[in-house]
Amino acid sequence: MNFILLALTSILPLTQAVGNAxxxxxxxxxxxxxxxxxxxxxxxxxxxxxxxxxxxFHYDSTTGGITLKITTERGGIYQNSPETDYAYTLDTNTSTVWYAISDVNGDPFANNTVALVPDQDSCVSYVWEDGVPPSGIHTASCSADGDIKLILCQEG
Structure with missing residues (x-):
């Protein structure tokens, strides 16, 4: 019995809590x-x-990262429709998630606020008041154990 408890305690610290996109x-x-x-x-x-x-959040061993592609048209990613991309890469060695937001082929949520908001106050949020990305790079990192929410048409 003691051996089983010892084995479980040695495994548990290897398990990392991971947040959600x-x-x-x-x-x-x-x-x-x-x-x-x-x-x-x-x-x-x-x-x-x-x-x-x-x-x-999970790691893709082939690409290294995941992109959540969002359109307002059914089948939009196959038709080159405007899309908002919420990308992330999970680094399991450092328990860090790198995240980014961008638009491709136009701005599907133009005239609406789009916000990418981590639940950890110490992490960077991106808010596009008019649904159009401002110039510059919109990439940051945060502890992988928290959630990061993309809110389409955020109010107030």
């Missing part, structure tokens, strides 16, 4: 379509107003 569709009358893309493209997730997408 979250997308909240707060847009009125706009459906958002989400694809999780790494070395393969995940199934389309449809988010109606008020719905949330949640994915635990």
């Amino acid at each position: 979250i997308i909240l569709n707060n847009c009125t009358d706009t459906t958002a379509y989400v694809w999780s893309v790494g070395s393969s493209i995940g199934k389309t997730q449809t988010l109606a107003t008020g719905e949330t997408f949640n994915e635990e």
